[in-house]
Amino acid sequence: MSEFRIERDLLGEREVPIDAYYGVHTLRACENFQITGTSVSIFPELVVALASVKQAAAQANTELGLLATKKCEAIVAACEEIRAGSLHDQFVVDVIQGGAGTSTNMNANEVICNRALELLGHERGQYRHLHPNEDVNMAQSTNDVYPTALRIAALFSMDSLLAAMEHLRAAFHAKALEFSPLLKIGRTQLQDAVPMTLGQEFSTYALMLEEDITRLDEAKRLISEINLGATAIGTGITAHPDYAGKALAALNQITGLSLHTAPNLIEATQDCGGFVQLSGILKRIAVKLSKTCNDLRLLSSGPRSGFGEINLPPMQAGSSIMPGKVNPVIPEVVNQIAFEVIGNDLTVTMAAEAGQLQLNAFEPIIANALFRSFxxxxxxxxxxADLCVKGITANPDRLKSNLDRSISLVTALNPFIGYEEATAVAAEAYANGTNVRDVILRRRLMTETELDDALRHEVLTQPRVYELVNRARHIDPPEAGDENS
Incomplete structure (x- = not known):
């Protein structure tokens, strides 16, 4: 028995592996685009989205009387199998390819067609019974199928990312509550600043994620606009006038999404602005995550010679030469993800800018960049969340020591002793290697009771209406000759 079947295209005949569900167009694409060694099947959301589009198209064309019911049923059954996870290994074209995604569309057409042929009782490749282009691709073009599939896959990927971000936000929020009683010194420009709580510090990480969750959720509306029905350039040539509406209804029912057809299909077919905006949001998320990881690495630095205010859970040995060394490997890997996402955003930007006239030919690299970022x-x-944040512990003794030794603590005493006197206190404490509290008491600028009250936890970490008597001590100058001033 032959190991191949013969298939034909405009360039001639080729031998296709007998057990392959893909066909000659996919075979040529695999030969032409040996770029990354990674096939589109690495993004299952995209494969599922392609099958969803093909299923919706078949149902719409059958409803319009253009595709035989028997053929439609076989196509739909094949698409449902793919959406359930079957045959993904048959989507073999490289993720980076020329042709504006035509190779990926052809790959989908051929796999769906050959599986549908089997369901109809025919052998793979017997396209006289069901054809990948004439039937599976009816009323479609790569130029509306591929971007529509990208948007559907992006929406699927958004849900996965949103769930992961919420998981991380909850982990930071839990730590913020746990660390709320712990007072520490804040820092600006890596120099001592005013006090705060460790809980306040961690609550900012949770809030930054919450803000980005909102931004990403807002992007769904723009990405939900599709151009299915546009066919080649947006004029809808080869499609029935009612096809776009019926295909949209079927696609929403299949995917459970709330997609809507672009008001101008010619514009929608060439414009990649939605992908640029989405990529920008992913970059924003990456930048802020990386900043958070920088903070975690700084706060846990040491353990003896750094900040040492928190402990990250030890995950693995950190050195092949230094025994006992443990590195912040989890924040480090997230930093590197962020660097990649930032680079991916530039890729999306350049690819979107490179579009010409009625089509952007570079959507495959946009897809590769976006889905890797997601x-x-x-x-x-x-x-x-799971390997770092949930296991973080605090070092209360180090927090207190850093706070007590910080000269910037004098800022909290400005309302009581005035800026000039506070500056003098800070200078003396720094020069003598002592702390602010001792200098204040030695100079008799405040009593110990007043100092304790001014340095209370709640006073140091939130706004306060100071007593008029304390404000008067530095706002109103003493009268000349007043020995009691």
Missing amino acids: KHLANGCTTL
Whole structure:
């Protein structure tokens, strides 16, 4: 028995592996685009989205009387199998390819067609019974199928990333509550600043994630606008006038999404602005996550010679030469994810800018960049939450020591002793290697009771209406000759 079947295209005949569900167009694409060694099947959301589009198209064309019911049923059954996870290994074209995604569309057409042929009782490749282009691709073009599939896959990926971000936000929020009683010194420009609580510090990480969750959720509306029905350039040539509406209704029912057709299909077919905006949001998330990880590495630095205010859970040995060394490997890997996502955003930007006239030919690289960013950010958020944030502990003694030794603590006493006197206190404390409290008491600027009251936890970490008597001590100058002033 032959190991191949013969298929034909405009360039001639080729031998296709007998057990392959893909066909000659996919075979040529695999030969032409040996770029990354990674096939589109690495993004299952995209494969599922392609099958969803093909299923919706078949149902719409059958409803319009253009596709035989028997053919439609076979196509729909094949698409449902793919959406359930079957045959993903048959989506073999490289993620980076020329042709504006045509190779990916052809790959989907051929796999769906050959599986549908089997369901109809025919052998793979017997396209006289069901054809990948004439039937599976009816009323479609790569130029509306591919971007529509990208948007559907992006919406699926958004949900996964949003869940991972919420998981990480909850982990930071839990730590914020746990650390709320712990007073520490804040820092600006890596120099001592005014006091805060460790809980306040961690609550900012939770809030930054919450803000980005909102921004990402807002992007769904723009990404939900599709151009299915546009066909080649947006004029709808080869499609029935009612096809776009019926295909949209079927697609929403299949995916459970709330997609809507673009008001101008010619514009929608060439404009990649929605992908640029989405990529920008992913970059924003990456930048802020990386900043958070920088903070975690600084706060846990040491353990003896750094900040040492928190402890990250030890995950693995940190050195092949220094025994006992443990590195912040989880924040480090999230930093690297962020660097990649920032680079991916530039890729999306350049690809969108490079579009010409009625089509952007570079959507495959946009897809590769976007879906890698989605996947890696989601994995990074989950990893950071589970293998780092949940296991963070505080070092109360180090927190107190750093606070007590900080000269910037004198800022909290400005309302009581005035800026000039506070400056003098700070200078003396720094020069003599002592602390602010001792200098204040030695100079008799405040009593010990007044000092204790001024340095209370709640006074140091939130706004306060100071007593008029204390404000008067530095606002109103003493009268000349007043010995009691």
